[in-house]
Amino acid sequence: MTGEQEMISVFVVDDHEVVRRGIASFLEFADGIAFVGEASDGREALDRLAVLSTQDQLPDVMLLDLRMPRLDGAETAAIVAERYPDVRTVILTSFSEIERVQTALANGASGYVLKDAAASEVEAAIRATQRDEVFIDAAVAGRLTKRLSGPGHGVGSLSARERDVLVLVGRGLSNRAIAERLAISERTARTHVSKLLTKLNLNTRTQAALVAVREGLVDADPE
Structure with missing residues (x-):
């Protein structure tokens, strides 16, 4: 759509109608966002995604x-990431489920x-996924980052450039944006991200962002 904002399609999975x-x-x-389907649990969601995939209509x-x-x-997030890597997932949670968020x-x-978050926060999380950014709910980020404290997560093991990259990951920047900010190639930025994840014993960019928040390198609210 030339000159127009591309519509973001959203599929909702929750057992409460x-x-x-x-x-x-x-x-x-919400401007530029379309509700395109729903399911009451992960199994039903995967069944529906399988059908939508054959129709080239994945959300x-x-x-x-x-x-x-x-x-x-x-479990659903893991399967979606494997089968449909272009489909982003955002978790709806409550304080009582915080231990399961890291998984x-x-x-x-x-x-x-959070399930009781303002509509603007949910909308911000949806839009962040399309910019390859990390969205962290500030209300629970502190509790989650505490679970990342311990051996292997220290930023002291990082080089100066890897630390710079960690800061930018914490601010929600994509590899391309990091490359532009640091005047390096996107491939080099991707390599730095991979190395810092390995050094910090982490699996995802989101976990790295949480470490950056915990260490005070960035604010809890992403840019």
Whole structure:
């Protein structure tokens, strides 16, 4: 669509109909975002994605509840990341489920928001996925980053350039944006990200962003 904002399609997975209906309602009024489907658990969601894939109509983003029957959000996120790498997943969670959030993020989720978050926060999380950015709900980031403290997660093992890259990852920048900011190639930026993840014993960019927040290198709210 030349000159126009590309529509972001969103699929909602939650075992509570009132949550699905609420999200669908506010998405109707979000500029450039379209609600395109729903499912009551991970198993049903995967079944529907399989059909949508054959029709070349996969959603851009899935909002996933963590606690669901048959197949929960963390397991669903892992399967979606493997089968449909172009589909981004954002976890819907509550404070009581914080221990399971890290697993979901390690399984490929692009971020997380609280179920009682303002509509603007959910919208921000959806848009962040399309910019290859990390969205971290500031209200629970502190609790999650504490789980990343311990041996192997120290930033002291990083080179000066890797530390610079970690800061930019923490701010939600993509590899391309990091390359532009540091005047290096995108391939070099990707290599730096890979090396710092290895040194910090981490699996995902989101975990690296959380470390950056914990160490005070960036604010909890991404740019």
